Amino acid sequence: MSVAAAGAAGLISWVGIHVVGGIDLVVGHGQDAQTIAGRVVASAMAAALCGWAVLALIERRIGPGQRALRLWGCISLGTVAVSLVGPLTADAPTSTRWWLVALHTSVAAVFISLMSGRAAPAGRRRRGDR
Numbered sequence: 001m002s003v004a005a006a007g008a009a010g011l012i013s014w015v016g017i018h019v020v021g022g023i024d025l026v027v028g029h030g031q032d033a034q035t036i037a038g039r040v041v042a043s044a045m046a047a048a049l050c051g052w053a054v055l056a057l058i059e060r061r062i063g064p065g066q067r068a069l070r071l072w073g074c075i076s077l078g079t080v081a082v083s084l085v086g087p088l089t090a091d092a093p094t095s096t097r098w099w100l101v102a103l104h105t106s107v108a109a110v111f112i113s114l115m116s117g118r119a120a121p122a123g124r125r126r127r128g129d130r
Helices: 002-020 037-062 066-083 094-116
Strands: none
Touching (some): 002 037, 037 066
16 A cells, blocks of 8 residues: 555646646656656566565564554664655756655655554564664
């Protein structure tokens, strides 16, 4: 569900920016120009699947619970910060770069908040989890 929600967040953000706002998200100039439109949902869902896989690996290694979620949260926030380098350094007008940052952060906010809401049932918590 979190992966689908990340895709939906990307789609809704893109619709708000492009369809409602009338802003074309084009990066590059001339023949190198690329429109971002079709890649939003697929990219959001691919990133969410990777995030989900990282959480699964962490839980497999240290067990499910709050400790795993805290570690995953730190990793995911670091990943979001690194992912913002692309939009912030894109060959595009400043307004386009900020809209791309808005797309990244809206998808990340939805996905991270939904995944962080997961918690192990009380009977499955390990010593050290709070």
